[in-house]
Amino acid sequence: MATCTSVPVTIPKDGPLTNVMIKDIVSTFFANEWPKVDSETLVITHQTGYANTNCVVERPKPKGETHSEPLKVFLKINGVLDGEIEVFEHLVPNKHEEAQLCYDYGLSGLGAKLYGFFQTQDGAFGRIDEYLDARNLEPEDVEDENIRADVAKAHAVFHAMVSQRKKKPIQLYYDAVTGGLAKYHKMDKLKRLANEGGVSLDDLVDYDFVSRIQRVTDRLESIGAKNGWCIHDVQFMNVMVKNNPKQGESKVVLIDFEFVFQNYRAFDIGGHFMQKMFKWFDKDSQIANCRPYTDEEKRHFCEEYARQWNEATGESDTGEQVFMESELGFLLAITFDIHNMLCFMDQGDDNDPLSLLGLNKLFKEFASQYEKLGLESLGHCT
Incomplete structure (x- = not known):
């Protein structure tokens, strides 16, 4: 089941998430290797998304070490959709339901795995998903x-x-x-x-x-x-x-x-x-x-x-x-x-x-x- 986890981050009102914030979010779900990463070494690629913050986050491959946590993940923070969705708002899933759908589809083996569903301190919802090449x-x-x-x-x-x-x-x-x-x-x-x-x-x-x-x-x-x-x-x-x-x-x-x-x-x-x-x-x-x-x-x-x-x-x-x-x-x-x-x-x-x-x-x-x-x-x- 996709349970909602609180993360110690507040979304900036005047700019993008910092590397430190992004590392803190990912480290909430990968608590062994990701917390040890220098946030300045993260490679963050922002992608265009309608009303959402989407980015690929990649950490350096450990030298001479195997790794048990993913090197690259997809981070999505949901924005507010407006316009045409208003007439369907009684039908569309809320963010928790959407995360559950992602989780269920991931279990089929055909969808991207859902690693984590979270809410920031200022109330925004987001997900950490498997990175798809x-x-x-x-x-x-x-x-x-x-x-x-x-x-x-x-x-x-x-x-x-x-x-x-x-x-x-x-x-x-x-x-x-x-x-x-x-x-x-x-x-x-x-x-x-x-x-x-x-x-x-x-x-x-x-x-x-x-x-x-x-x-x-x-x-x-x-x-x-x-x-x-x-x-x-x-x-x-x-x-x-x-x-x-x-x-x-x-x-x-x-x-x-x-x-x-x-x-x-x-x-x-x-x-x-x-x-x-x-x-x-x-x-x-x-x-x-x-x-x-x-x-x-x-x-x-x-x-x-x-x-x-x-x-x-x-x-x-x-x-x-x-x-x-x-x-x-x-x-x-x-x-x-x-x-x-x-x-x-x-x-x-x-x-x-x-x-x-x-x-x-x-x-x-x-x-x-x-x-x-x-x-x-x-x-x-x-």
């Missing part, structure tokens, strides 16, 4: 069938994972997201901001996502779609590819569990297929310069997923069943991103042209998939 998944990576299979298996294990966290009804999410999208429907402010940014969002803002989401979830229920612990934020930056995996070891690791709650497993699977088309933090374009997932690749992913899901649950799902669910989940994942981006526009008066073009790409993919699945013929939507 890995890089972010790139869109082209999933064209490799071995990497694609490992991503599928990782999601199946996570979705089926046994956790102490209480399961909440998935309808709570759909009530929240449709309530948000109803708020933004036909909002003049969003149209104005987009036009000021040089991109029209009129068609997207006027589109009735709410009734269409209901049709998607009705269809999922009609085919017996399964639920699981979904990550929701399945952008490719939240999948790590190991640089030097051991023989027989998975090449990938899933990270970032700040949005984990119960949902249709199709949400993450379809979302993974959708995210291949985007690179949200690229400075030149948020739309990836590569081809989308092919149907053949999707079906291979779903076969691998079903095999791992059945192994974890004792069920007998087929790849075709998972594929049918994922085609609908693709639509749900798009509306999650659209909702969050419209929320950010509304709250932050954002009209970055790259984001606007990304939004229109999402809208185009939604409309195309919705028509392909024949959902439009079920009735009239505006």
